[in-house]
Amino acid sequence: EDKVVQSPLSLVVHEGDTVTLNCSYEVTNFRSLLWYKQEKKAPTFLFMLTSSGIEKKSGRLSSILDKKELFSILNITATQTGDSAVYLCAPETSGSRLTFGEGTQLTVNP
C-alpha cells in the first residue's frame, strides 16, 4: 500500500522565521511529487518535482526532491502570517493519482 509521511504534523513559528517541512514516501509507479497549500478550502498547487536534486523556487518558497532516499522538503523563508496553512505533499502515480500525506499544519504568529 502506498504510504506518505509528513513531518512535523504541526509547527508554530514567528514571522520572519524559516521553516522546513518534510515528506517521505513509499509508492509504486512513482511519476512526480507535488506540494499543495490548503487554507480551509481548495488545496492550491505549489510545486511539481520530477527530478532529483533540482530545486524549484517560487518567491520565498522552495522545494527539492531526492528520488533515491524517497523524500522531499519544502522550505519557506521569512515566513509571514499569510503562510499559515496546511501544507500537503502528494506523490503522483500512474493515472495521475495523488496519494496525500496528513499534512503539516503551519501557524505563523505575528
Next chain:
Amino acid sequence: NAGVMQNPRHLVRRRGQEARLRCSPVKGHSHVYWYRQLPEEGLKFMVYLQKENIIDESGMPKERFSAEFPKEGPSILRIQQVVRGDSAAYFCASSPGKAPLHFGNGTRLTVT
C-alpha cells in the same frame, strides 16, 4: 477562466437519505478525481473518471457510493443511504490528463 466548481458548498442530510455532489471541471479538462477528507485527516483518493468512463474506483466504498462523468454535464458523486460516518469534505479535482490536479473548494457533507 473558471476553476473547478463544486456544488453545493454545504449539504446536510439525515441518515438514510441520498447525497448528490456535483463537480464541473476546468474547461477543457477531461479527467476528474474525487477525494474525501475526514476531520483531522488527509485527502483520500476515491475515484478517477474520464468522460463516460470510470478509470480507477479502488478508493471508493463498494456499497452505497457511485460516480459518473457523463459526456455532457458535471461529474456526480452519489451516496445512497448516508450514515454519520459519511460526514466529510468531498473534493473534486480535474486535469487535462497529467498533473498537477486543480481542486475545487469542496462540498462539506453533514449527516445528522
